[in-house]
Amino acid sequence: MGILLATLTVACKKAEVGLDAPVSPLTGTRTQFTLDSIYLYAKQVYLWSNSLPAYKTFDPRAKYTAYASADDAFNTEVFDISQIAINPSTTKPYELPVNAGVAKYSYLTGYNGSSGGGQAAVVAPSLDAILKDTIIDENIAYVALGSFPKLSTCKKMLDAAFANLGTTNPTRLVIDLRYNGGGYVETAEYIANLIAPGSLTGKVMFTEQYNTLLSAGDASILKNQTYYDASGNTVIYKGRTATMADVDYTETGNTHMFAKTTGFETVKDIYFITSGSTASASELLISVMKPYFNVRLVGGTTYGKPVGFFSVKVDVYSVYLSGFLIRNAAGWSDYFEGMPPDVEVAQQEGAALGDPTEACLKATLGLINGSWPGLVQQQAADKTVQTNTVFKSSPVNVTVQASGMIENRFKLKSN
Structure with missing residues (x-):
């Protein structure tokens, strides 16, 4: 829950994060916090983030809290986010589903040890180089x-x-x-x-x-994501542990x-x-x-x-x-x-x-x-x-x- 709470603390500072007001509430259930976090990260790091509506318009709590399974709610949210941006050359979503409810690229892992969406849904033994x-x-x-x-x-x-x-x-x-x-x-x-x-x-x-927000170094929500080098180690940067907000995205x-x-x-x-x-x-x-x-x-x-992508940690999930x-x-x-x-x-x-x-x-x-x-x-x-x-x-x-x-x-x- 630490990541979720930190995410929401940062997300609610409009001037710092650069999101449209009003942003997500500070109170709610664990499922509601996770739904909010998935959306708020997408609003800043998704390649086509400019296509996403404001938080109030998207309203993840109203859309997905009623799902019987929290995992289904989170998966559906990621899928719905992936279908918003339209490729002008085809007039279809960039992430046109490969199967019903399965985005072409974006997905979420961590629920019941499984993954869903995009190519990660294709499972078989790994092949040698x-x-x-x-x-x-x-x-x-x-x-x-x-x-x-x-x-x-x-x-x-x-x-x-x-x-x-x-x-x-x-x-x-x-x-x-x-x-x-x-x-x-x-x-x-x-x-x-x-x-x-x-x-x-x-x-x-x-x-x-x-995206333009990342390229400008303004995706401050990534302060909640620890940076790891190619060997999987944390790095000290300016006297503190580096985060993904410290990355050069130009x-x-x-x-x-x-x-x-x-x-x-x-x-x-x-x-x-x-x-x-x-x-x-x-x-x-x-x-x-x-x-x-x-x-x-x-x-x-x-x-x-x-x-391509990098993972964002939200509670027990990787988005x-x-x-x-x-x-x-x-x-x-x-x-x-x-x-x-x-x-x-x-x-x-x-x-x-x-x-x-x-x-x-x-x-x-x-x-x-x-x-x-x-x-x-x-x-x-x-x-x-x-x-x-x-x-x-x-x-x-x-x-x-x-x-x-x-x-x-x-x-x-x-x-």
Whole structure:
């Protein structure tokens, strides 16, 4: 309850917090306090917070207190918050439900040891960072990435795999992300640096863009959230324990550059094998390569998640609200509906990863060699290959662990 009470104490100071008056009452039940806190945090840290109404208009206590289960009330509140912001290009919510009552991104964990909403609702055993790596011929390397765990747990595995793949100095790289639901941004960034040549060092890889209140350093409600470094330790800042309000949320402070240390130097073309389970940090890897490489997608349309988050602790719950937008070096971030493939290939159950006769890899190799049936050559200013090919095989029914896009390297303000 300490977090809740502290939250409400801060929230009720209109001038400090910057919320519309009247804010939440100082009295109420534990459930009412939790409902208030979820809304008040969203009003400051949610990526589309400007779309949210004032507290009095939203009125979480009136809307949700009558629910038989407090957990249902909190989940429903998070879902309702997620449906308010509308994507003008589609006229639908940015977080259009993937299932009834399940937001595409935002969710809450902590009730009965479970989670709900967004990709976290997809539950299966976690996959290794490297599922398969093989050299197809001296010009083509193949690697299947199953997930992006914390970098400290997979760095040696990644280094070994990419060192092996680089022995022939390949010019084409096939990255199989069909089962990759994402994970840690730091790991996707590390892999991008393994692939990129040294000439890209110092050039923009991507930026993380937060809402205007966070960017201005005015989300004072975050004083109630303890800051932890990438190793999970608290930090002393200006003579006190740092909080998430001390983080630098500016775009300048969250611009990531290429920094080559090891890996490939010869790759020119990158082919990604994708599916509807390709999400979040795996889509980030695709996005950051587009401005600098010839990139093609084979398989299915990706999940569509150019946003990441950090957790907010409310009582016994962790609330994950879409917190930042990922933009590549070209400023591109508009893949909320997913990235469509250049060659569509239906997924096969139990596909043999790395097998040149497997449908997706076969199509990829055909695209590389210019022999894929139905390939259409179209001259354009900076695009030479388009496709109208649809290869149909048996439908897929694969469940993967979808981890999201997790940032664990927040920087504190320098002054």
